[in-house]
Amino acid sequence: MNNIRIKTLQRKMKLYYKKSSRALPWRIKNQKNQDPYKTLISEIMLQQTRVNAVLDYYKNFLKKFPDLKSLALANENDILIAWSGLGYYRRARNLHKTAKIIFKEYESKIPSDKIVLKQLPGIGEYTSSAIASFAFGKEELVIDTNVERFIKRIFDINANKLSPIRIKELGEIIFPKKNRGDFAQAIMDFSNDYCTKLSPKCSSCIISQYCEYKGFDDLKKIKQKKNKKYCISYFIYDSKELFLIRRKPVEEILGGMYEVPSSIWKSNKKVADMEVIKLDKNYNPMFLKNTIKHEFSHFTLFSKVMIIKKEKIMIKIVLKENG
Ligand code: SF4
Structure with missing residues (x-):
């Protein structure tokens, strides 16, 4: 894809995000960066869980543990009760460990550096990039499963397993140099509206001109029974x-x-x-x-x-x- 097409794709996504982004409780309207604590909680909850499934849990969790200190000093059982129903409980225990470390070693201030974040329990490649980018405006490449699928479709790459390095290389081509956090969040919202996992709405897609996706034969495989x-x-x-x-x-x-x-x-x-x-x-x-x-x-x-x-x-x- 040439540079002009990429720039147009970026502009269209920026416009889409401005007009149609989801009003999520951890996003702050008209403010560049999100609150770090809210970002930490939402990103941990969103690991392997859909946004709609997280919303009510997020709100209740924030009521019980409104800041990092209250979470760090909480009893693990109370955290597990607040997490109950959301699944993957290891996330809740790791979140508690992380809160305790930040409380003790970082004066309750969530680190902004991706490398430091990545050393905390339960925070991996994606979550560290998301916190650094969404909460601190760092120009990280934030690649979750939606972004990865979007990248593959834009370049019509029909491969289940593409190495993380290759995905990053392709991401570098389509991500703008600035405001990468907004671009990543735009793709995530867009994946909910248009570029869905099982039935992408290519015929009404606002960027179809800039996407080379031809439809993969293996969509059926994705639908396979559990x-x-x-x-x-x-x-x-x-x-x-x-x-x-x-x-x-x-x-x-x-x-x-x-x-x-x-x-x-x-x-x-x-x-x-x-x-x-x-x-x-x-x-x-x-x-x-x-x-x-x-x-x-x-x-x-x-x-x-x-x-x-x-x-x-x-x-x-x-x-x-x-x-
Ligand atoms: S044309 Fe289809 S595959 Fe390409 S971005 Fe739009 S919805 Fe996704």
């Missing part, structure tokens, strides 16, 4: 209607959260069905009629629920942890 996993969950209650929950080990999926105990999640339904706890007739176990379906980002879990009433006799059930 993996399935199966387990048995054990709802164990007593005559006082108290029921048993356990805290999941920190290193596991949903680590640190509370759950009704379950068998190991298996991809083979028959094998999973064999995990029924053998009890004597005193317990009169029953199964819930419906199977419960939990959607995770990369698989669907189907859970059969075994209901066990604990009468007088104490039951000792040893449940294996999920792998």
Whole structure:
């Protein structure tokens, strides 16, 4: 693509951002840079999570932990409760660790330097660039999955795995030298409006003249079905209607959260069905009629629920942890 086309593409995106950018609570209208603390929270929440899923959690989280100090001094359990439902709980624990480090070592001021940011727990290549760029106006190349897809489509590169170096090289071609943060955010909003993952609206796209995308054959592959996993969950209650929950080990999926105990999640339904706890007739176990379906980002879990009433006799059930 020649220079004139690139400049026109940049101008069109700038105009689009000015007119149509999303009003997100962590963005400050008519102000160049975002608040660093709000940027930190929103960017950590947005890792592997869509904007719409984050909005309510973000607002409630900010109410509970309005600044870095309140977050650093908070109890981890309270942070996990505020995060509950958002998934990927390791992010919440890392965010807490990062807040404590910034509180102790940086006088509660979030560092503006990408290299320093990258050393903090849970902050990688993308998040460090996003904070440095959006909150401090540093001219970093901010490349998330939307920006990467946009770049590949502009150059009609049909490759699932392009090296980060190559993506950066292509990004350098289309990103302007100044206001790179706005340009990246423009692409992110544009990816929500036009250049969507599964059905890009090329026929009505305002920059289609400057895009070489021909439609990839592998869009169908992207739509491929998620993996399935199966387990048995054990709802164990007593005559006082108290029921048993356990805290999941920190290193596991949903680590640190509370759950009704379950068998190991298996991809083979028959094998999973064999995990029924053998009890004597005193317990009169029953199964819930419906199977419960939990959607995770990369698989669907189907859970059969075994209901066990604990009468007088104490039951000792040893449940294996999920792998
Ligand atoms: S023409 Fe299609 S692929 Fe290219 S930027 Fe527009 S929506 Fe995306």
